[in-house]
Amino acid sequence: MGVLAKRKRIRGNSEIPMASTSDVAFLLLVFFIVMPMKSDEIGISLMLPGKTNKNDSAKVSQKNVAVIKINENGRILFDGQPIQLKSIQQAIRERVQANDKTVVILETHPDAVYGLMVACLDEVKLSGARKFSLKTTEL
Template sequence: MARFRRRSGTSAELVGESAMSDVAFLLLVFFIVSTTFPEIGLPLILPSKSGEVKQVARTNVMQVVTARTGLYYIDIATEPTPLSQLRGLVKERLADNDKLILSLETHPEAPYGNMIEALDEVMLAYEELDTAGVKRDKRISLKMLDVE
């Protein structure tokens, strides 16, 4: 039976190290070129200009008004609703009514960021309902308040 023996005479078996930096560079350049930071945003589909105007029942609309001060008012409430409560309220209404349209109405001089915060809460309400097994189509409408 053949026996494996170490080859006599240590033949210097070296892995070439000189090319290691080349490989490192290649990787570096590859990742620099291929890396793009994703853009995060809240997507929305605007209504078409040519689309017909539909009448909807008042009961199927929930108004979330962002006032000039940046405070939020729901429907025709005179007291502002804190942002932290908005999501819960939207969820309640959405769970009750599958035809509910969220109408985000904003004062022309209200800060854009405050409207986005409200929109974020509305989106989260949809998301949380979705994970709870309540499917609702996103019916969100953006509107600017008419002010005289």
């Protein structure tokens, strides 16, 4: 009797459990659905002025302009005064509060590194200034 019982038990176990196949399939399914959603497009969006003639580009009064200048050594000047990157945001905020017509111009020297320009652009965006434009220092 003991021998028979042993045999039965072995036979009963020789089966691969299939109940969890759908779980596995769903797991893979979720993975493949979610993966393309992961966007690597993260950044700062901007509108360029487009094709303009020299004549009809917008004229802005000098007193409404705040110029952030990045020179070739990587120094940042705010209206001619040296400024720390972190202070830009506050400086622009104060400017816009005092005069809501303020246009921020980010002027970058061609030899300055792009990363610094993006860092400044980031600060300008964070300050909430609506009107701003990019400019390249002419040599």
